[in-house]
Amino acid sequence: MTIPLKQVIQAIEEANEVFTSFWDTKTGKTVYLADPLVTDMTEEDKAFAAAIEDTPERFLRFPTKYEIHQYRIMEDFIDRLSPGKTQEELAYAIRGKGAFRRFKQSVRYHGLEQRWYDYLAEAYRELAIRWCAEEGLEYTE
Structure with missing residues (x-):
């Protein structure tokens, strides 16, 4: 079976x-099932x-x-940055409650938004x- 990669992403x-x-x-x-809880x-x-x-066998869970x-x-993205103040500030931003919001604010502040979204898109593509592969499916680009 073949699935468009775009659909999986x-x-x-x-x-x-x-x-x-x-x-x-x-x-x-793609079909969706609400969580009854x-x-x-x-x-x-x-x-x-x-x-x-x-x-x-008919329904494969994404x-x-x-x-x-x-x-x-986010951690992997930070690890790939050059060592220095920006990397340290982003690493600090993801600690504790509100990590996702602070990370996005820090990425924006440091002018790394496009780089982050490109990295995230590639991570989703790899996933x-x-x-x-795990489901035994071929995909189209």
């Missing part, structure tokens, strides 16, 4: 705490959950927010390729 970018995304191998579409399940959600249970490890991606 989009599912990774959209990963959150409320929905789990799946690739429907029959239709080729976070939000009330609609009848459609219940039917979809039953379909996943009845035909699990990486969840917790499998993406955005914090680790998407790895997911395809």
Whole structure:
């Protein structure tokens, strides 16, 4: 089976705490299932959950927010910066509560936004390729 890599990357970018995304191998579409612990399940959600249970081979789960490890991606980005004040300030920014917000503010302050978003896009792309390999899927660019 073949999936557009762009579709996998989009599912990774959209990963959150409320929905789990799946690739429907029959239709080729990305489908979402709400977490019943976070939000009330609609009848459609219940039917979809039953379909996943009845035909699990049809639905391949995309990486969840917790499998993406955005914090680790931030650490890797910081590690790749030249040693110095900027690297130190970004490393300090990701400590404690509010790390993601402070990191984004520091990246903006130091004029590294484009570099960060390019790095993040490449990290997501690599994760998407790895997911395809793990699922035994080929992908198109």
